[in-house]
Amino acid sequence: MNIQNILTEIEKTDPEVYERMDSRRGAMQSFLRIGGKLALAAIPIALGGMFKKAYGQSAPNIVAVLNYALTLEYLEAEFYTMGAASGVVPAGTPGVGAINTIRDHENAHVSFLKTAIASLGGQAVAKPTFDFTAGGAFGNVFTNYDTFLAVAQTFEDTGVRAYKGRAGELMGNNDVLTAALQIHSVEARHASHIRQMRKARGANVKPWITGKDTGGIGAAVQASYNGEELTTQAGIDIAAIVNANAASESFDEPLTAAQVLAIVDPFIV
Amino acid sequence: MEKEIVTRQAEGQQGNGMPRRKFLAALGLSVSAAAAITACSKDDNPGGGPPPGSIDLGRDDTGILNYAYALEQLEAAFYGQVALTPYTGITAAESQLLADIRDHEVSHREFFKKALGNKAIPGLEVNFTTIDFTNRASVLGVAKAFEDLGVSAYNGAGKLITNVDYLLLAGKIVSVEARHAALIRDLISNGSFADNTVINANGLDVASSPADVLTAAKPFLKSVLWGGNLPTS
Numbered sequence: 001m002n003i004q005n006i007l008t009e010i011e012k013t014d015p016e017v018y019e020r021m022d023s024r025r026g027a028m029q030s031f032l033r034i035g036g037k038l039a040l041a042a043i044p045i046a047l048g049g050m051f052k053k054a055y056g057q058s059a060p061n062i063v064a065v066l067n068y069a070l071t072l073e074y075l076e077a078e079f080y081t082m083g084a085a086s087g088v089v090p091a092g093t094p095g096v097g098a099i100n101t102i103r104d105h106e107n108a109h110v111s112f113l114k115t116a117i118a119s120l121g122g123q124a125v126a127k128p129t130f131d132f133t134a135g136g137a138f139g140n141v142f143t144n145y146d147t148f149l150a151v152a153q154t155f156e157d158t159g160v161r162a163y164k165g166r167a168g169e170l171m172g173n174n175d176v177l178t179a180a181l182q183i184h185s186v187e188a189r190h191a192s193h194i195r196q197m198r199k200a201r202g203a204n205v206k207p208w209i210t211g212k213d214t215g216g217i218g219a220a221v222q223a224s225y226n227g228e229e230l231t232t233q234a235g236i237d238i239a240a241i242v243n244a245n246a247a248s249e250s251f252d253e254p255l256t257a258a259q260v261l262a263i264v265d266p267f268i269v
Numbered sequence: 270m271e272k273e274i275v276t277r278q279a280e281g282q283q284g285n286g287m288p289r290r291k292f293l294a295a296l297g298l299s300v301s302a303a304a305a306i307t308a309c310s311k312d313d314n315p316g317g318g319p320p321p322g323s324i325d326l327g328r329d330d331t332g333i334l335n336y337a338y339a340l341e342q343l344e345a346a347f348y349g350q351v352a353l354t355p356y357t358g359i360t361a362a363e364s365q366l367l368a369d370i371r372d373h374e375v376s377h378r379e380f381f382k383k384a385l386g387n388k389a390i391p392g393l394e395v396n397f398t399t400i401d402f403t404n405r406a407s408v409l410g411v412a413k414a415f416e417d418l419g420v421s422a423y424n425g426a427g428k429l430i431t432n433v434d435y436l437l438l439a440g441k442i443v444s445v446e447a448r449h450a451a452l453i454r455d456l457i458s459n460g461s462f463a464d465n466t467v468i469n470a471n472g473l474d475v476a477s478s479p480a481d482v483l484t485a486a487k488p489f490l491k492s493v494l495w496g497g498n499l500p501t502s
Contacts, residue, residue: 097460105463108472164440167427171436174428174502181424182473184440186463188447189474193462196455206369207452208445234384234438241379246372251441 062173063122065166068257069180070113072162074127075264076155077106082132083152086142095145095197102152102190109183116176134266137220149198154221156191157209158255158263160184161224165254188252208249223263227253319495324390326479328498330432335390336479337439338381339494340422343486344415345374346395351412356405363456370412370449377442394491409457411489416450417467417475418485419443424476429500447474 080103089095117124132141132151141147163184170177192207198215199205205215212225231239231247238247255263319325326335348371355364382389401407423443430436451462467475477485479499486494 094460098462101460101463105468105472108470112471112473160444164437164444167440168433168436171433177428178424178476179473181427181440181443182476185420185424185443185447185474186468186472188444189451189463189468192448192451193455196452206366207448208369208373233380233441234434236380236383238376238380242372242376246369246376249369250373250376250445251438252444253441254437 060122061169062176063117063120065169065180066113066117066120066122066176067125068166068260069163069183070110070117070125071128072159072260072264073106073109073113073183075130075267076159077103077110078127078130079132079151079155080106083142083148088142088145088148090145098193098197099152102193105186105190109186112179112183116179120176129269130267131269132267134220137266146198146201146203149194149201150217150221153191153194153198153205153215154217154224156187156194158224158260159187160191160252161255162257162260163187164252165256165260206249209252210245211248223259224255227255317497319497320493323493323495324393326390326494326496326499327388329500330430330435331385331388332496332499333426333429333479334381334385334435335388336426336483336496336499337423337442338378338385338389339393340419340482340486341374341378341381342393343395343489344419345371345378346393347397347400347411347415347489348374350397350402351408354402356408357403358405366452366456367412370452373445373449377445391492393494396489396491399488406457409453412453413450413457414485416446416453418477418482419446420450420467421475421477422479422482424474425478425482427476429479429502 080099083089084096084099084103089099114124133139138147138151141151163180167177167180167184170180195203195205195207195215203216205213209225209228211229212222212227214221214225229248230251230253231237231244233251238250241247242250324339326332326339348367351367352371355367359367400411420443423439423446427436427439430439450467454461454464463474478501479496480501483494483496
């Protein structure tokens with residue numbers, strides 16, 4: 001990508017582009033200053049942000065969605081960071097590597113989203129104070145492996161639904177939308193693996209969500225699964241094509257921001 | 270000077286083993302434009318339209334839905350064959366999981382067929398001659414390739430969709446494909462559900478352009494797909 005060419009092209013249609021950005025050199029320095037700190041994938045977002053700032057077009061709702069995502073990633077990142085450090089995952093088992101992998105992804109998501117928000121000229125929300133016992137509902141979350149995995153499954157499945165629910169609001173920015181989708185599928189991979197980890201420990205659960213079944217976790221997390229039982233998509237009766245379980249499993253359902261915030265509220269002090 | 274710095278950064282990234290395609294994708298650029306030009310320069314397609322005998326996926330959202338329909342047809346046919354001729358030594362648990370996945374892919378395939386109605390492309394002819402369906406490693410290796418490809422295809426197609434309802438539907442499907450991908454990977458090697466061959470340092474999964482996905486799918490199809498009218502941005 002040649003930033004000089006991009007600026008030259010813009011100059012053809014907007015001779016005052018450099019005044020908007022101080023100068024061509026200023027624009028380049030601005031880009032390099034941002035770019036130097038950025039992961040490569042965030043550069044298009046940064047570029048978009050730079051031009052949006054120059055043209056006075058902010059993206060308040062896109063920043064709001066990214067801050068929403070950031071809040072969920074803070075939750076997951078701290079959960080796995082604390083979990084990995086707590087010794088709740090039995091030493092010498094494959095679970096250690098898996099939880100470390102997921103922890104690293106969630107922390108990478110936090111860092112990526114913060115960068116993206118800053119690039120858009122937005123202000124990243126601060127990390128909330130978390131209580132992973134949810135006020136005592138999961139009191140042994142960092143001492144009982146099954147509780148830990150149950151909370152992990154709930155966070156992952158909820159995260160998948162949360163991203164899905166707000167992707168449409170990102171349609172105005174292709175790079176942000178694509179990045180959100182790229183995070184969304186990672187959360188789904190995590191969910192699949194955590195579910196298999198629970199299955200290996202005797203839970204009656206599959207990598208995918210059947211109906212609105214919590215996989216034996218119970219009422220405390222039911223809100224994260226309500227609505228997943230849908231078997232009609234765009235007016236098409238999927239249960240007429242395959243059995244009802246497969247019909248619900250084959251489509252994951254979104255959650256609204258209000259639903260997600262109600263779900264995570266007990267975990268935020 | 271600034272230009273040189275940008276160039277060096279780019280080369281540094283490529284030097285670190287990031288393929289050109291991924292590198293371009295990371296920058297938010299698409300290779301499809303370049304690919305389209307290449308395609309047009311080929312002798313078998315002088316007019317720039319679909320080559321004789323090929324299936325035109327179409328344009329706009331309909332084109333993207335047909336593109337997804339084509340991929341779901343491929344996956345459904347594959348898992349259908351796996352269910353008909355299970356590989357040697359398959360366990361009951363694996364059999365059940367693979368039957369579930371087959372049902373999910375059939376669900377997706379038929380959903381798109383119905384949703385597209387008379388705009389749907391025809392049923393595709395597959396070419397699975399390179400797959401040894403008696404061999405676990407062969408079957409799961411192809412399953413992994415198809416699932417990762419499906420995830421990257423939906424991730425890359427999201428920005429090409431203009432109707433927000435279709436975007437949501439694609440989102441409902443892609444996370445199920447990602448669940449499949451993780452499971453298949455874990456069946457091959459436990460713990461590889463989201464390894465660094467698919468997840469980059471920012472924790473992002475792969476997003477691929479239709480042009481790249483169609484190229485990857487081509488060896489498994491007797492039918493020839495043409496995506497020259499698909500949106501590229």
